[in-house]
Each structure stands twice: as structure tokens, then as C-alpha cells.
Amino acid sequence: MSQNQLPLPGQPHIARNGETLMVEQMSLEALAREHGTPLFVYSKQWMLDALAAYQRGFEGRDALICYAMKANSSLGILRVFAQAGCGFDIVSGGELARVLAVGADPAKIIFSGVGKTRAEMRQALAAGIGCFNVESEEELDVLSEVAAAAGQRAPVSIRINPNVDPKTHPYISTGLKGNKFGIAHDRAVQAYRHAASLPGLRVVGIDCHIGSQITEASPYMDALERVLDLVQAIEAAGVALHHIDFGGGLGIDYNGDTPPNADQLWRQLFARIDARGFGHRKFIIEPGRSLVGNAGVCVTEVLYTKPGEAKNFCIVDAAMNDLPRPAMYQAFHRIEPVSARGHGQAKDYDVVGPVCESGDWIGRDRLLDVRAGDLLAVLSAGAYCMSxxxxxxxRNRAAEVLVSGNRATLIRRRETIEDQLRNELAGE
Structure with a gap:
């Protein structure tokens, strides 16, 4: 970026060039004029830089980085990571079809999720995926039956619930004993013995994932110790484990959050792994949000400003159907004017959408100098928004644009009402 561009915190490729907000070398105002609003815009370089931090942390290790595509499953995003050599963490047959459509290597695909259907199992076996992360003992039995019927042995790891508090929002915590994910820590050895006895399974690893938007290293260290203890116990029971899958969950900077850098976190974790004699193992990780979250911006137009007795409202054309995180998680997204020119009338606003729900808000109590027709940029919108x-x-879903330097590529056309109605039948 040129010297007169000022990067926003956590987003070095999203910055102002004078009064204009840019993604890499592309003006958000120009992109909005061309493609309309709401509009999602992503920085390719930001994603590659985020990936490079993980690659530095794993330098010299036998490791596979699998992008957890539920964070953002748009084909243009998937292609960036496929071309960078990543594997993929999927949670449905639909996600499998998406990654195969962009040329992903099936051997680098990990299938997670608590509710895989028999049809999805058959689909994944036919594709030749690298591993199923199994989340219940009944799933072990069903997968063995499906694989044996196909004349195969499914490669499996078992997701262990280590009962570690990730210190995050309860809706995105996955490693506590009250969560639906994984098999309880104290049943792990029994579950592995059972898996090893089934004719349609081939045990290849162990899996752990404790949650999302984690901003401290300590939950990872706690989970690591519990997983390594289990590796020792499982192998002492006669079941060999070829890889350790440590999931993802590393947070990003939404509002002054200070998660550890991926390379620093993994150097810290590997110091402990090496000390315990496991450094030679193959490691798999499944980052999602931390690879795409801060790469994305949602551009939205101000429709109206509305004074009220208790609140001032800034009504925009993006809504909870475009940006669901505030409504679902009471999540914070920074909101910046696309142009810093202003009108000299800054006020506190609740930024809200046009959907008929009181929960349809994008940001509360934001000091903004805006009028109808202005553009706002909702930051950190690369993860868990479009997906x-x-x-x-x-409402039609928004268009998406991928920016690389001074080039912008449309990666999703704006949906039309004809698209929405195509598969519906009015009946008699």
C-alpha cells in the first residue's frame, strides 16, 4: 500500500487512500457503483497472509492445513485456498461437492460434523476423502456398515470432547461436556477399542476442537495436554494413531480483540508437544474464521436516518439475512463510512436493516456522520456472514467480489427473485 494509506486495525489490506476506503488497490465506492449493494468484498492478499502465518508456525513439521469452509464456502474463496495447497474441513455432502468443484485433492478432505447421513458417508467414500472425524459411538457403527457394504474401510479419527472452556460465546463453544460435539474424554479409550474392532473402519488419528473466536492461548494449552494424555492411553490400549487433529477456532480482531498470532501460538504449542515427545507426529489443523474473517467487508447504502425518542436509527440496505452475526451472537462489527468526507452532523445511531424484526441490527450506538445515499463498510465480514x-x-442474497491488487473479480452474482422462485411450486 502507498504511504498515504492508513490501514485499519487488524486489516492491513483494507485502508483509506485519502478520504476513500480501499480494499487493496480497489475503491469500495467504485465497486459499489458497479455491483450495487449490499456487496461483499474480500482481499485475496489478506487471506494468503493469514495462511502464511500458519505455514510459518508449521515450518519443518509434517502438517496439513485444512480450511474449515463453513466460515465462507463461496467457490471463489475455496479456489484461493485450493490453489495455495490447503486441504478442507467439511461438514456436509454439499460442502464436499463445493470443494471438489474447485479441484480440491480428496485425500486432503476431512469430514467433520455430528449428523452425517448414510448418503453423505457413501458420497465421501466414493470421493476418497482423507478422514472422517467421527463424533459418536453410534456413528462409528453406521460408518463401518456403510463402508463395508461398499467394500471399503473408512479412515477415521474420533473427535474427543476434552471439557475445556474456550472462554468464548456459548453458542460457539464446542469443547465443554454440555456441548453436543465429540465423545466424552473419559470414554475415549473405550470408543477407540470399539472402532478398531469394526470391519469397515481404519483408525488413523484423534481429533479435538474446543470452539471458535478463541482469543487466548491458555485453552489451547489445556486441550493439548488432555489430548496428548489420551494419545498415550489409546496407544497403550493397542490402537495406533497416525495423526493428531487439533481443529481450529483461533479468533480475529473484531473490536480490539488480541488473539495470538497463528505462528506464535503454534510455536508455543509445539514447544510443549516436543517436550512430551510427540513432535514427530503428523498434525492437522482446521482454521476457518482466522483465514477469512478480517479479509471481508460488506458495503451497504444508507436508506434513511430516523430520529427517535430513545434512539437515532440509521437504516441501511443490508440486514440480518446478509449479516446474521449481530442478531445471532450479539456480535460486534466495526462500521466505517466508505467516504470520510462527511456532512458535519455526527450523531449516535443504531445501524439497522429493513427486515421486520427488532433483532435486525448491524451495530448499536455508533457515532456516524451520514445521510441517505452514503455508503458504509461493515468490517470483519469475511466469516459466517455470506455462508x-x-x-x-x-430478500435476494448479495453479490461477492474478490480483490487481488488492482483487479476485482465477481465471484457471486447478485441473486434475483427468479432465482428464489425457480424451485418452488404454488400447488393447486
Missing amino acids: MASNYNT
């Missing part, structure tokens, strides 16, 4: 978008209120 969770819906058609609530029969």
Missing part, C-alpha cells in the same frame, strides 16, 4: 445468509423476507 449463513438467507432469503428471509424474500
Whole structure:
């Protein structure tokens, strides 16, 4: 970036060039004029830089980085990571079809999730995926039956629930004993013995994932110790483990959050792994949000400003169907004017969308100098926004653009009402 560009915190490729907000070398105002709003814009370089931090942390190790595609499953994003040599962490047959469509190596695909269907199991076996992360003892039995019927042995690891508090929002905590994910720590050895006895399974590893938007190293260290203890116990019971899958969950900077850098976190973890004699093992990790979250911006137009007795409202054309995180998690996203020119009338606003729900808000109590027709940029919108978008209120999903330097590529056309109605039948 040129010297007169001022990067925003946590987002070195999203910055102002004078009064204009840019993604890499592309003006968000120009992109909004070309493609309309709401509009998602992503920085390719930001994603590659985030990936490079993990690659530095794993330098010299036998490791596989699998992008957890539920964070953002758009084909243009998947292709960036496939071309960078990543594997993929999937949670459905639909996600499997998406990664195969961009040329992903099936041997680098990990299938997670608590509710895999028999059809999805058959689909993944036919594709030749690298591993199933199994999350219940009944799933072991079903997968063995499906694989044996296909004349195969499914490669499996078992997801262990270590009962570690990730210190994050309860909706995105996955490693506590009250969560639905994984098999309880104290049943792990028994579950592995059972898996090893089944004719349709081939045990290859152990898996652990404790949550999302984790901003401290200590939960990872606690989970690591418990997993390494289990590796010793499982192998002492006669079941060999070829890889250790440590999941993802590393947070990003939404509002002054200070998660450890990926390379620093993994150097810290490997210091402990080496001290315990496990450094020669193959490691798999599954980052999602930390690879795409801060790479994305949602550009939205101000429709109206509305004074109220208790609140001032800034009504924009993006809504909870485009940006569901605030409604779902009470999540914070920074909101910046696309142009810093202003009107000299800054006020505190609740930024809200047009959906008919009181929960349809994007940001509360934001000091903004805006009028109808202005553009706002909702930051840190690369993860769990478009992938969770819906058609609530029969709203069309937004367009998406991928920026690389001074080049912008449309990677999703704006949905039309014809797209929404195509598969519906009115009946008699």
C-alpha cells in the first residue's frame, strides 16, 4: 500500500487512500457503483497472509492445513485456498461437492460434523476423502456398515470432547461436556477399542476442537495436554494413531480483540508437544474464521436516518439475512463510512436493516456522520456472514467480489427473485 494509506486495525489490506476506503488497490465506492449493494468484498492478499502465518508456525513439521469452509464456502474463496495447497474441513455432502468443484485433492478432505447421513458417508467414500472425524459411538457403527457394504474401510479419527472452556460465546463453544460435539474424554479409550474392532473402519488419528473466536492461548494449552494424555492411553490400549487433529477456532480482531498470532501460538504449542515427545507426529489443523474473517467487508447504502425518542436509527440496505452475526451472537462489527468526507452532523445511531424484526441490527450506538445515499463498510465480514445468509423476507442474497491488487473479480452474482422462485411450486 502507498504511504498515504492508513490501514485499519487488524486489516492491513483494507485502508483509506485519502478520504476513500480501499480494499487493496480497489475503491469500495467504485465497486459499489458497479455491483450495487449490499456487496461483499474480500482481499485475496489478506487471506494468503493469514495462511502464511500458519505455514510459518508449521515450518519443518509434517502438517496439513485444512480450511474449515463453513466460515465462507463461496467457490471463489475455496479456489484461493485450493490453489495455495490447503486441504478442507467439511461438514456436509454439499460442502464436499463445493470443494471438489474447485479441484480440491480428496485425500486432503476431512469430514467433520455430528449428523452425517448414510448418503453423505457413501458420497465421501466414493470421493476418497482423507478422514472422517467421527463424533459418536453410534456413528462409528453406521460408518463401518456403510463402508463395508461398499467394500471399503473408512479412515477415521474420533473427535474427543476434552471439557475445556474456550472462554468464548456459548453458542460457539464446542469443547465443554454440555456441548453436543465429540465423545466424552473419559470414554475415549473405550470408543477407540470399539472402532478398531469394526470391519469397515481404519483408525488413523484423534481429533479435538474446543470452539471458535478463541482469543487466548491458555485453552489451547489445556486441550493439548488432555489430548496428548489420551494419545498415550489409546496407544497403550493397542490402537495406533497416525495423526493428531487439533481443529481450529483461533479468533480475529473484531473490536480490539488480541488473539495470538497463528505462528506464535503454534510455536508455543509445539514447544510443549516436543517436550512430551510427540513432535514427530503428523498434525492437522482446521482454521476457518482466522483465514477469512478480517479479509471481508460488506458495503451497504444508507436508506434513511430516523430520529427517535430513545434512539437515532440509521437504516441501511443490508440486514440480518446478509449479516446474521449481530442478531445471532450479539456480535460486534466495526462500521466505517466508505467516504470520510462527511456532512458535519455526527450523531449516535443504531445501524439497522429493513427486515421486520427488532433483532435486525448491524451495530448499536455508533457515532456516524451520514445521510441517505452514503455508503458504509461493515468490517470483519469475511466469516459466517455470506455462508449463513438467507432469503428471509424474500430478500435476494448479495453479490461477492474478490480483490487481488488492482483487479476485482465477481465471484457471486447478485441473486434475483427468479432465482428464489425457480424451485418452488404454488400447488393447486
